[in-house]
Amino acid sequence: MKTYSIQTQLKALYEQDEHLWLTEMVKLLKENRLNELDIENLIEELEDLGKRDKNKVESLLRQIIIHLLLLQYWTEEYEYNYRHWQGEIATFRIQLNRALTTNLKKYLLENQEDIYQEAVFIVTQKTGLSINIFPSNSPYSLEQLLNKDWLPEKFK
Template structure:
């Protein structure tokens, strides 16, 4: 079996070994031996995962900011918990964040806000009136020290 067939077979059998072999080929500039089909597939999947991950963290931050700012009847009992969650999600988000992912969040902030709004409306039993549009800038959402 040739090296090209080996790398294609390896992808189906052991993804970690395939990835290590692909990285080695890239470092050694053995581009003619790359499994381009699977490499492209993996890069596209990685991009999707990263985008979904940062979107999820931002949605959690928005949820907790909304609860902290607007759910007054629960504020006394839950404010510390909500603030701790905001800190945790911001910390995790900042570990993933790149300039491109930050731009992605900014471009998709409205969509992410609508998902967060749907959640907090259900959580509060729609007893609280939340803004229809995100009241926070991307800078505020990402600022580890900012709270409303």
């Protein structure tokens, strides 16, 4: 009966203070009190954590591609903005490389083409450029996109 009471309290705590709930979950895990865990909410949180990580690295990679496309194709704005775009590329690369794990890198490899297509869409919306001027498939390898020193040949 005591276990049920603790689990009920933890479920209520989850609704009131997620951070405190998480602290309690960690404590229970460290103390190997597995039968007292709020399993339902713990599973939900772990699934959400995985989604957040994927969304974060996907967003950072998309931003790198967007700024590479701006750098390469938005010639009317190049003189005024190229340093800013290069700075954004560098910033997003640093953030992405810090966040990457082996599994997240694999995820990006599997989804790189979709991320590229989204980036092209965003750039066409931002610039008014025709979608036809962009390569239909990503011209960048993931290694190039992650490499802090890599820029397309024309911009080195």
